[in-house]
Amino acid sequence: MPSSNLKNSVKNTIERYSMINKGDTVIAAVSGGADSVALLYVLYSLKDELGFSLAACHVNHNLRGEESDSDERFVRRMCRFLDIPLYTASIKVNDLRQKHDSLEECARRLRYDFFESISKGRLIATAHTASDNCETILINMVRGTALSGICGIPAKRDNIIRPLLYNTREDIELYCSENCLDYVTDSTNLSDDYTRNKIRHKVVPLLKEINPSLFSAISRLSQSVSDDDRYLDKIASELMEKARTADNKYDVGILRTADECILRRIVTMIFKDNDIPPNMKAVESCVGIIRAGQGKINPCQFRFVQIRKKKLFVVTDREKFRRN
């Protein structure tokens, strides 16, 4: 795709997913790397046409000493040049890291907390690209997932939008180079993540030897599968509400009319509503008792899913369960 098309392509993505409405304020998350610099400039070039206000935010992770501060100064200069407001946060990732938290995971969590704290109903645009999406889909597949994992990174979720999600890193580098945009080495690209590094540096290059348009192929897959997933969730939600009884249980007779794949989704939703961790085996067991019309399962500590008098319900308290 020629660089001049990045703007049009991003505009299409924004419109296709109804990301931005007239009068909205969009805060672009800018690390200073090529992806986020391109994001900021493309949004800047679209803001009058699409009628939104633009701001930026930057998170200093304080992980690379002077280099981190220099990235922050770079972003400050850029925003001053474009005359757009900038929100910054300084985060000591290493101090706030919790047990079992990878550096990348912790930084991600803190970044999104910061986004939430500044957004106040405004949109946050992140610079995730088709390359990130492809990696995420492959990681989900390898670790084990159902359809939802193949959807990859959502183009829009709540107030987070990802206008670059269907463009590749190559599109972005071309755009930066043709528009003489300077950028720093992406400071959010911490990638201490063993799995993501292996996928990015070893698996993806092999797959690109098979198909140089890998990212486009996976992007199309991700979009088409996301539509399928949304539709199936809609059908499942509707049936789940139809089955809900006055006493907030579920009519097993109605649940049993569902196709296998819909029933599995309904059970997954019931689990989520009751803080039961997602677990394919437990979901299958629960589908089993629904099909049988009776039984109870114990999907995790302090939770029982039980069928009584043709109604399914979750018991969340041990004592209460004993009394029943």
Next chain:
Amino acid sequence: MPSSNLKNSVKNTIERYSMINKGDTVIAAVSGGADSVALLYVLYSLKDELGFSLAACHVNHNLRGEESDSDERFVRRMCRFLDIPLYTASIKVNDLRQKHDSLEECARRLRYDFFESISKGRLIATAHTASDNCETILINMVRGTALSGICGIPAKRDNIIRPLLYNTREDIELYCSENCLDYVTDSTNLSDDYTRNKIRHKVVPLLKEINPSLFSAISRLSQSVSDDDRYLDKIASELMEKARTADNKYDVGILRTADECILRRIVTMIFKDNDIPPNMKAVESCVGIIRAGQGKINPCQFRFVQIRKKKLFVVTDREKFRRN
């Protein structure tokens, strides 16, 4: 999974997919390799319990001279030992290979032609495993696919059944070793296919470093996604029939009630029925004219899809199209 479970696991697969009914005859396709030897023995151990008759077939591809003949003798001896009928075919793959046909693709085509010629309504069991399925899914993903490609190799299609599809190569080798089953190097494993070789020998080992249970993870994904795909196809077929008019066109008003992902499937089905090659862009264009309620597209040579008087139809003849 301990070896003793292979039989139970295969029995579960057979029952879950209603592969075999009492009184059926199953012809196992046996190359002599570990996978197909395990398939033959597992089916042999299940035939009385499930009430089916067992036969075998073997294709000599004549690609490795004396080695090919020796494989055939090996299979003959095994079937004589088990006292089951054997159908054999001798195919000169190299002579019958067509332009643009890879050796593997050609051998595959000839093998399935042979299966069809001998089956006469009986079932053919092939020895595809979770490892084959994982490779196929990765290949489809990399080359570009929608949901259907993530379903992988179907467990059952027409009279072809694949009882080992959810077992791994490791399960099979363990079964062979614990049951002292001898086997030859799989003669169907031609693999001159550049893509499959790269996936099998380079990509899969890297992914297994990330998750040693890769094949199980992909198997579960394949099963769950196949259910989703089947359900969406059912919904699409039903709406397509509802939209079909007396003059064998499609009522655009009815088509437009469909969700995007269902409409895409309906268009794909209409394309297939009219010998229009699958092509995502053409499908999107067709969805576009349906949403617009008017227009025509030319998805391939000698085919036009057109909307007139709120009905969609395919014109398959150029002259006829001109006259319209």
